[in-house]
Structures are given as structure tokens and as C-alpha cells.
Amino acid sequence: GVSAEAAGENTQNFALTAPLHTYAEVIDIDGAEDGSKRTGQAAVWHDTSGQADLSAALRALQAGDFRPLPGAGSTGMQKGSYWSFFVLHNSTDAPVPLHLEYVDHQLIRLQAFESPVRAAPDFAEVANLAMGESFAMRPVFHNRFVVPVELEPGASEAFLIRLDSEEAGFVFPSMRIWTPDALSQSHTAETAVLSFLFGGVTLISLFSLIVGLTTRESSFFAYFVYGLSKIAAWGTILGFTHQYLLRDGFHWSYMSAAGAVSILCGVIFDRLFLQTRKYTPRLDLVLILMMVNAAVLLGSALLQIKALALISITLALLLYPASTVIAIVRWRQGSSEAAVFAVGWTLLLAGLFFQALRDLGYVEHNLVNYYLPPLSSFIEMVTIMAAMGMKLRRLRLQGLESERQYRRHLEQSKVKLEGLVRARTEELEKAKQQAELEARTDPLTGIRNRRSFLADAGLCIKRAQRKGEPVSLLMFDIDHFKSINDNHGHGIGDEALRQFSVTIQQKIRETDVFGRLGGEEFALLITETRPDSLHTAERLRDNIAQIRLDCPVGSVQFTSSIGVAHATQDESVEQLLRQADHALYCAKERGRNMVVEYTAEPNASERGLPLSESQHVDMLSSLEPA
Ligand SMILES: Nc1nc2c(ncn2[C@@H]2O[C@H](COP(=O)(O)OP(=O)(O)OP(=O)(O)O)[C@@H](O)[C@H]2O)c(=O)[nH]1
CATH class of the missing domain: 1.20.1070 (Rhopdopsin 7-helix transmembrane proteins)
Structure with a gap:
């Protein structure tokens, strides 16, 4: 072929001084090669240029540049190509086909030259394999480079293998020797x-x-x-x-x-x-x-x-x-x-x-x-x-x-929130009660204020009227209260109002309705008969006169005028108040510190006219202080 011709050209003027087999150890082939035998490491030449051809390699062989590879099988990372030389001797009496397999996968190019061992060697290229080539070009279907050769019975064949890693790379200048079947099985x-x-x-x-x-x-x-x-x-x-x-x-x-x-x-x-x-x-x-x-x-x-x-x-x-x-x-x-x-x-x-x-x-x-x-x-x-x-x-x-953790946290927040809500609800309830109390009570004396008195007294009157019980309304006004304020100061005036309230409260029943209408004016609704209520009014007037207020200049006393009205038919609290007020006015007119009872003059009622001051006095009868 072409390569054989080229190889012939390279070697035609070439003759080795010693027999070929003396340049390398001869490997004996017995026809049972299973890859355990390896070649090539006894005679290796490093062509640093990477350009050497077959004749240059043979010159190097002649010059004794092929040496055993130092180390355990790698050239290390070097530039250029490596040439390996070995001889295979078929010691059997049958032709032996062999597959020479390069041990590694990383090689750019592998060239193999073969020559019978004789005085004038004639090397011919038997393989030229390149990584960049189509895989179909490979003589043996294997992921690594494989060179198929055949040794005649008793023949000795010399091989020069060029291993090229181009710029740089690891080369392992060694070929495993297989029979084709053994390599195929191993590959499988x-x-x-x-x-x-x-x-x-x-x-x-x-x-x-x-x-x-x-x-x-x-x-x-x-x-x-x-x-x-x-x-x-x-x-x-x-x-x-x-x-x-x-x-x-x-x-x-x-x-x-x-x-x-x-x-x-x-x-x-x-x-x-x-x-x-x-x-x-x-x-x-x-x-x-x-x-x-x-x-x-x-x-x-x-x-x-x-x-x-x-x-x-x-x-x-x-x-x-x-x-x-x-x-x-x-x-x-x-x-x-x-x-x-x-x-x-x-x-x-x-x-x-x-x-x-x-x-x-x-x-x-x-x-x-x-x-x-x-x-x-x-x-x-x-x-x-x-x-x-x-x-x-x-x-x-x-x-x-x-x-x-999230659940626990949620549970904790829930408990906390519930506590918070409960506390806030209690607070609100208290505030509400407080507000209601404040709305109902007079801040100075702590008794019912006007609004609350009117409401409670209204209910009380209705209840009594339903049951047919007697109801009387007493209206109080402290006498000359202005002068208490003026002479002893507003503080004593307030104290007088408080003492007044306390005194009345202590003397009445729980079911009685007592309240401050405003200023120094108070009202008391009691479910008593006419004589009893007048008697109570008198007793209270007396109790008030007993009050002693301590002040820097000594004790201060005061009195109260009281107007009394009785429910005779279905009077409203307002009507009763108006009547008691008339009586109170009368008590003031007559000289204060007394109880005056309102009595309706039949004619006046029939006339449906408002009461004049003179008429007013006529229809009132007074009780002298006890
Ligand atoms: N200290 C104090 N004085 C009050 C309060 N409310 C009203 N007064 C005063 O009570 C006085 C009521 O006076 P007047 O209505 O003239 O009557 P009075 O002096 O009691 O005379 P008579 O009712 O005619 O006996 C006024 O001077 C008010 O300023 C209060 O809450 N505290």
C-alpha cells in the first residue's frame, strides 16, 4: 500500500549495526494472549519535536536513544511524541492474530510500523489512528486505540509505535497484547x-x-x-x-x-x-x-x-x-x-x-x-x-x-389575647358602670341627681299607684344658703350640702327615693300616708337643724324649708314636684325652717288656672315646728 511504499522509502538506505531483536526485549507469543502481557516500556524514545518520521526514529534506535522508561509507566506531562520499540516472537506453529491495545484513551494519534526481524529491516506502517478521525476508520471496534497484527508461525516481528499527544499530555508507552476474542470479551x-x-x-x-x-x-x-x-x-x-x-x-x-x-x-x-x-x-x-x-x-x-x-x-x-x-x-x-x-x-x-x-x-x-x-x-x-x-x-x-413552635406561639398568643380581651371587657364594664353611676349621681353628695331622681321617682309613683299605696313628695331647700357660702366660704357650703344629704339618707328607708334637684334644692319621695309623711317631714326638718358644721370660727348651723305634696289621683312626678315647690315657696314666705303642705283648692283645680301667689298661701296649711 501507500504507507508501505512510504515506509520503504524511509528505510531503503537504512541498515542496523546490530540485529533488531537486540534493541528490545523479545516478547514470546503463545497464542493465549489475554491482555496480561504488555509491550513497549523497555525501549522508549522521546521525540521532543514531535516531528520525527520513521527514518528519524530508526536513526534514534541505531544511536541507542531508545531506553527503558523510568518510573512505573507514564512519561509524565511532556511535549512531543514517544516512540516505543518491541519485538514479538510467535513460538507456536500456527499463525497468531493479535490485537495490540494502547492502555489509555487519551492519545491524539497512534502510528504503528512493523518489520520482520532481519539484518535489513523493512518497516511498513500497519496502523495510523487518530482521535479526531471518524470512528468508522478504526480497524477494531474499541474505545481505545487497537492495532491488529498477525504473526506467522515461528516469526519474529519488530514494532515501532509512535504515540503522539501533540502539545502536551500523559503518554503510557505500552500496549496490551490480546487475542481478538479475548479483547472482544474484555471489551464487552x-x-x-x-x-x-x-x-x-x-x-x-x-x-x-x-x-x-x-x-x-x-x-x-x-x-x-x-x-x-x-x-x-x-x-x-x-x-x-x-x-x-x-x-x-x-x-x-x-x-x-x-x-x-x-x-x-x-x-x-x-x-x-x-x-x-x-x-x-x-x-x-x-x-x-x-x-x-x-x-x-x-x-x-x-x-x-x-x-x-x-x-x-x-x-x-x-x-x-x-x-x-x-x-x-x-x-x-x-x-x-x-x-x-x-x-x-x-x-x-x-x-x-x-x-x-x-x-x-x-x-x-x-x-x-x-x-x-x-x-x-x-x-x-x-x-x-x-x-x-x-x-x-x-x-x-x-x-x-x-x-x-408556630402552633405553640399561636396558642400562647390566643391565651394572652383572651386574657387581654377579658381584662379590657372588665375595664369597659367598670367604666360603663362608673359612667352610668356618674350619670345617675350628683358628684358632690353622691345621691341621685335630678335626672335619676325623676326616673326613679316616676317608677316608684307608678308602682305605688298600681298597688293603691299612698305617695308623698318632700321638697327641701336650705335656708339662706347663700349667706353660708358668703360668710364661711364655698367649701363649708359644700360640706353643708353633703351633711344635709347624709343626714336625710340615714333617716329614710332604702325604698325611699332621694335626690338633689340642683343647687341647695333636694327632693324625697316616700310611700307614706299623709299624716305619716308630714310627720317624717317634720322629723327631718328637725334633724337638719341639729347638723353642726365645724369651721375655723366655730360650728355653723342651718335650717331647711320643706314643701310636701301628696298624690291623690294619677299625678305625675313633675306635677307632684310642682305642687311641693309651691308649698316650699310658701314655707319660705312664711319665715323658713318649717314644713308646708300643699292642698289643692277645689275651685282652682276646676278652673284649671295656674295658682297665683295669694291663692297659693290660702290653700296651704302649715305645721308649726316641733
Ligand atoms: N357651696 C355651694 N353653693 C351652692 C351650690 N349650688 C348652689 N349654691 C349656692 O346656693 C345659693 C342659693 O342661694 P339662693 O337661691 O339665693 O337662696 P338662699 O340663699 O338659700 O336663700 P333662701 O333659699 O331664700 O333661703 C347660691 O349662692 C348658689 O351659689 C353648691 O353646690 N355648693
Whole structure:
């Protein structure tokens, strides 16, 4: 073919000084290759330019530049390409088809040249595989680069493998040796394991989405997205996206971009779940830095700046332990689910740590540490789901507790309010009673005022008239009261009014109606017969005359004139008052300190005329003081 011709051109003037097999250890092929045998690490050449072709590589081989790879299998992060040289010897007597599988998925290009072991080697290109090429171009359906070769019975074949990571990257210059069937079985098994892991993460993500939808708890939505981003990242990084989804035009930058999105989603989830902005604002800045770095990684991937992408992914890995530290701080603050989160995140870290050890050449690249990062990522997913459950439980308990507190608070407020209402009602009732009392009583003497007297006396008269009982109304007016005020002061005048009221009240029955009509004028309604009422009036007049008021100049006495009227028919209280007032006026006229009874002159009544002063005197009969 074309490549064989090109290779022939490169090697036609080339002859090695020593037999080919002396440049590398010879690997014996027995036809039962199951991937446990590996090639290539005994003779490795670093082409720092990355431009060397086959003849340059052969010159380097001749010059003794192919050396055993130091360390456990990684070249570390270096520019350029690596050339690996090895010899396979078929010790069986049958032709053996082999699949040589590059151990890692992250390689930009792999070229393989083969030559029989002889004095004048004639290397021909047997494979030229590139990450950016359509997956359909691959000779073997596998997520990693696989070179199919066939060894004739007893033949020794030399191989030069060029491993190119372009600008920079980790190269593991080693090929696993398989029979085609063994590789196919292994690939099926690997795919099954990864499907299980991805399926698990998918279920957890969906579950998280459903919980998020039912609880409206934002961290569950973030976890859903984080889970999906993990599937996308690992599917892309491990080559499955290229193998099954983006078969044409896959690019290395997709790996970095998918990783960046996953890191970004992870950090966003961390921040929401651990509530760092609220509880650890300073450590939150570290998470923000991680987010910015993930954004830079995404940007450098999209812009295909590989060097920046590598720096950024390294920084991302270095910052990863920060989440564990923050989770522990949150746990110390009392968030128990943060402890479980810390465990989950540490498991992820453990996987990434092993990956770093492998990439940096401290441990050999093998299938176990190859799958450790996605496996630890899966376990992290499960563990953090448990932490999410704890958080949900805590939120529920918090909800119940706050509801309980709210109820208690409500109950307390209710009791307080009831007490307040009761007290206020009592106050109002008292105030009302007080107001009623005040409306009914005369403030100076504490007895009925005019309005109240009229009301009560009216009722009393009606009751008596219904029962046919006698009713008399006595009207009092203190004599020369003005002069008491004038001579002894208003205070003594008031005291006289009080003493007057007290004296009358003490001498009458409870059922009698007594009130102050105004000024020094009082009225008393009693249910007594005419003679009895006149007698009572006289007794009261006498009692009043006995009152002694103490004042600075000695004791003061006063008297009262009394007008008496009797209900004969259905008189109203006003009519009786008017009649008693007439009698009182008469008592004043006649010289005061006496009781005068009103007697209606039949003619006057018949005439229906108001009583004149002269008539008035005529129809009154007086009682002399006792
Ligand atoms: N201290 C005091 N004096 C009052 C009160 N109410 C009315 N007075 C006074 O009572 C006096 C009533 O006087 P007058 O109506 O002239 O009659 P009087 O001096 O009692 O003379 P006669 O009724 O004719 O015996 C007035 O000077 C009023 O100012 C009161 O509540 N307290």
C-alpha cells in the first residue's frame, strides 16, 4: 500500500549495526494472549519535536536513544511524541492474530510500523489512528486505540509505535497484547460494568430530579444536573461518546469541556448542598475560585488551547480536596449530612488521586486504576444521595419543629389575647358602670341627681299607684344658703350640702327615693300616708337643724324649708314636684325652717288656672315646728 511504499522509502538506505531483536526485549507469543502481557516500556524514545518520521526514529534506535522508561509507566506531562520499540516472537506453529491495545484513551494519534526481524529491516506502517478521525476508520471496534497484527508461525516481528499527544499530555508507552476474542470479551465486560455504573448514576439523577420536583429543594436539581454531567464527562473521557455518539469529528477538546462542565456542576452542587455562602462565606470563595477555574477550563477547551486546559485541569484537581475540608467544617458546625458528604467526596478524591499517581508515573497504568475514577465517582454519587436523604429528613424535622413552635406561639398568643380581651371587657364594664353611676349621681353628695331622681321617682309613683299605696313628695331647700357660702366660704357650703344629704339618707328607708334637684334644692319621695309623711317631714326638718358644721370660727348651723305634696289621683312626678315647690315657696314666705303642705283648692283645680301667689298661701296649711 501507500504507507508501505512510504515506509520503504524511509528505510531503503537504512541498515542496523546490530540485529533488531537486540534493541528490545523479545516478547514470546503463545497464542493465549489475554491482555496480561504488555509491550513497549523497555525501549522508549522521546521525540521532543514531535516531528520525527520513521527514518528519524530508526536513526534514534541505531544511536541507542531508545531506553527503558523510568518510573512505573507514564512519561509524565511532556511535549512531543514517544516512540516505543518491541519485538514479538510467535513460538507456536500456527499463525497468531493479535490485537495490540494502547492502555489509555487519551492519545491524539497512534502510528504503528512493523518489520520482520532481519539484518535489513523493512518497516511498513500497519496502523495510523487518530482521535479526531471518524470512528468508522478504526480497524477494531474499541474505545481505545487497537492495532491488529498477525504473526506467522515461528516469526519474529519488530514494532515501532509512535504515540503522539501533540502539545502536551500523559503518554503510557505500552500496549496490551490480546487475542481478538479475548479483547472482544474484555471489551464487552468493560462496557457492561460501565453501563451498570452509568445506569446507576442515571437512576440516581432521575430520582434526584423527582425528589427536587416534589420538595422544591434546589440542591436536588443541582444533583440531577451534576449526575448527568458526570455521565457526559466519563462517557466522553473514556471514549464511549466517540464510539457510540459522536462517531465523526470527535475532538480532544470535548473531553476537557465535558470534564469542565462536570466540575462546574459539582461545585455548584457543593455550594448549594453545604450552604457555604451562608455558613462559611470565606471558604465559599474557594468554591467560587473552583467555579472560575472550571469556567477557564471550559473556555480553553472550546478555544482548543491545550496548554491552558492542562494547567486548569491540574488546578481543578489540586482544589478538589477543598470541598472535603469545607464539608468537615460544616459538619463541625452541626450539619450531620455534611460528614456523609465529606466521605462521598473523599471517595471521589481517592479515585482522582490514584489517577494522578498513575498519570505521573508512580503506579503502573492498569485496568483497575483506569476505572477507579469513574467507579469512585459512582460511589460518591451513591454516598452523597444518602447525605441528601439526611438533609431532607433534617429539613422535614425542621419544618415540623417550626410548625410546632408556630402552633405553640399561636396558642400562647390566643391565651394572652383572651386574657387581654377579658381584662379590657372588665375595664369597659367598670367604666360603663362608673359612667352610668356618674350619670345617675350628683358628684358632690353622691345621691341621685335630678335626672335619676325623676326616673326613679316616676317608677316608684307608678308602682305605688298600681298597688293603691299612698305617695308623698318632700321638697327641701336650705335656708339662706347663700349667706353660708358668703360668710364661711364655698367649701363649708359644700360640706353643708353633703351633711344635709347624709343626714336625710340615714333617716329614710332604702325604698325611699332621694335626690338633689340642683343647687341647695333636694327632693324625697316616700310611700307614706299623709299624716305619716308630714310627720317624717317634720322629723327631718328637725334633724337638719341639729347638723353642726365645724369651721375655723366655730360650728355653723342651718335650717331647711320643706314643701310636701301628696298624690291623690294619677299625678305625675313633675306635677307632684310642682305642687311641693309651691308649698316650699310658701314655707319660705312664711319665715323658713318649717314644713308646708300643699292642698289643692277645689275651685282652682276646676278652673284649671295656674295658682297665683295669694291663692297659693290660702290653700296651704302649715305645721308649726316641733
Ligand atoms: N357651696 C355651694 N353653693 C351652692 C351650690 N349650688 C348652689 N349654691 C349656692 O346656693 C345659693 C342659693 O342661694 P339662693 O337661691 O339665693 O337662696 P338662699 O340663699 O338659700 O336663700 P333662701 O333659699 O331664700 O333661703 C347660691 O349662692 C348658689 O351659689 C353648691 O353646690 N355648693
